[in-house]
Amino acid sequence: MNTVELLKKGARDLAWFVKGVMGEDAYDKYKAHHESRHPGADATPVLTEREFWRDQTDRQDTNPQGRCC
Numbered sequence: 504m505n506t507v508e509l510l511k512k513g514a515r516d517l518a519w520f521v522k523g524v525m526g527e528d529a530y531d532k533y534k535a536h537h538e539s540r541h542p543g544a545d546a547t548p549v550l551t552e553r554e555f556w557r558d559q560t561d562r563q564d565t566n567p568q569g570r571c572c
Contacts, residue, residue, distance in 0.1 A: 530555050 520526050
């Protein structure tokens with residue numbers, strides 16, 4: 504790999520890490536979990552990303568836990 508490719512890979516890896524720490528990958532994890540637990544045509548529908556984040560926010564407001572903001 505040349506220097507530019509290494510820098511690009513490092514930037515992608517850093518972005519992946521920051522998204523994980525900040526919780527931005529929660530929807531992707533939800534989709535993967537839902538698809539593995541509810542496969543097939545008779546499965547309950549996957550929430551849209553907007554619905555997922557609304558539900559997440561509502562759950563946090565109902566059951567507050569330690570968080571920064």
